[in-house]
Amino acid sequence: MEQLSFFAEAGQTVGLPVDILTYQSDFLAPAFSDEMLAHLIQNTPWKQKVVRYYDKEVITPRLSAWYGDPEQIDYNALGKSIPLKWTEELLQLKERVEPVAGINFNSVLLNYYRNGQDSVTWHSDNETVMGSHPIIASLSFGQVRCFDIRLKENHAEKYSIRLEHGSLLLMKGDLQQKWDHRIAKSKQYMKPRINLTFRRIINPLLHD
Ligand SMILES: O=C(O)CCC(=O)C(=O)O
Ligand SMILES: [Fe+2]
Numbered sequence: 153m154e155q156l157s158f159f160a161e162a163g164q165t166v167g168l169p170v171d172i173l174t175y176q177s178d179f180l181a182p183a184f185s186d187e188m189l190a191h192l193i194q195n196t197p198w199k200q201k202v203v204r205y206y207d208k209e210v211i212t213p214r215l216s217a218w219y220g221d222p223e224q225i226d227y228n229a230l231g232k233s234i235p236l237k238w239t240e241e242l243l244q245l246k247e248r249v250e251p252v253a254g255i256n257f258n259s260v261l262l263n264y265y266r267n268g269q270d271s272v273t274w275h276s277d278n279e280t281v282m283g284s285h286p287i288i289a290s291l292s293f294g295q296v297r298c299f300d301i302r303l304k305e306n307h308a309e310k311y312s313i314r315l316e317h318g319s320l321l322l323m324k325g326d327l328q329q330k331w332d333h334r335i336a337k338s339k340q341y342m343k344p345r346i347n348l349t350f351r352r353i354i355n356p357l358l359h360d
Pocket of ligand 1: 263290299349
C-alpha cells in the first residue's frame with residue numbers, strides 16, 4: 153500500500169487534491185504564532201472529553217475546548233454542547249481565516265495534543281448541522297503533525313500533509329463525505345500542538 157506525502161514548498165503544495173483541501177504553510181507569522189500557541193495553552197479551560205462508543209466509555213486522547221455563539225444558536229436543540237463565548241484572540245483568528253474561506257464561521261473547536269501519544273482517530277466531520285459540504289478552516293500551532301486522509305470506500309487511497317506552525321488548511325468539497333482524516337499517534341518525541349477548526353453551524357432558527 154503506497155502512501156503519498158505532500159510537502160509544502162514555498163507555499164506550493166504539489167499534487168494536493170485542491171477541490172477538497174488547500175494548504176498554506178506560512179499563513180500566520182512565526183512570532184505571532186508563537187505568542188498564540190503560548191496564549192492558548194495557558195488561557196483555555198481545557199477538558200478531556202469522555203465519549204460513549206456503544207457500551208464503552210472512552211477518554212479522548214487529547215484535550216479540547218468548544219467556542220461559539222450561545223446567544224445566536226440553540227446548540228442544545230442541535231444536539232451540540234453549549235460553547236464558551238468567543239475570546240478576543242479567537243475572534244482575531246476567525247477574522248483572519250474568514251476572507252480566505254469565503255464564509256463566516258460561528259463556532260471553533262480547539263484541540264490540544266500534549267505529546268505524541270495524543271491523537272484523533274479516523275473520522276469525518278460530517279454532522280448534519282454543518283450541511284453536506286462544509287468548509288472548515290483549520291489553523292495549527294506548535295509541533296508539526298501529520299494530517300492523514302483516506303478515501304472511505306478505498307482505504308488504500310491515502311495522503312498525508314504536514315501541518316506546520318502557523319499554517320492554514322481549508323477542508324471543503326467532498327472531504328467530509330468521501331474521506332476520513334486523523335492525526336495519528338507518534339512514537340517520536342513530540343512537543344505540544346494546538347489545532348483550531350473553525351466551523352459554521354447552520355442555524356435552523358435563523359434560516360441561514
Ligand atoms: O488536529 C487536527 O489537525 C484535526 C482535528 C480534527 O480533525 C477535528 O477536530 O475534527
Ligand atoms: Fe476532524
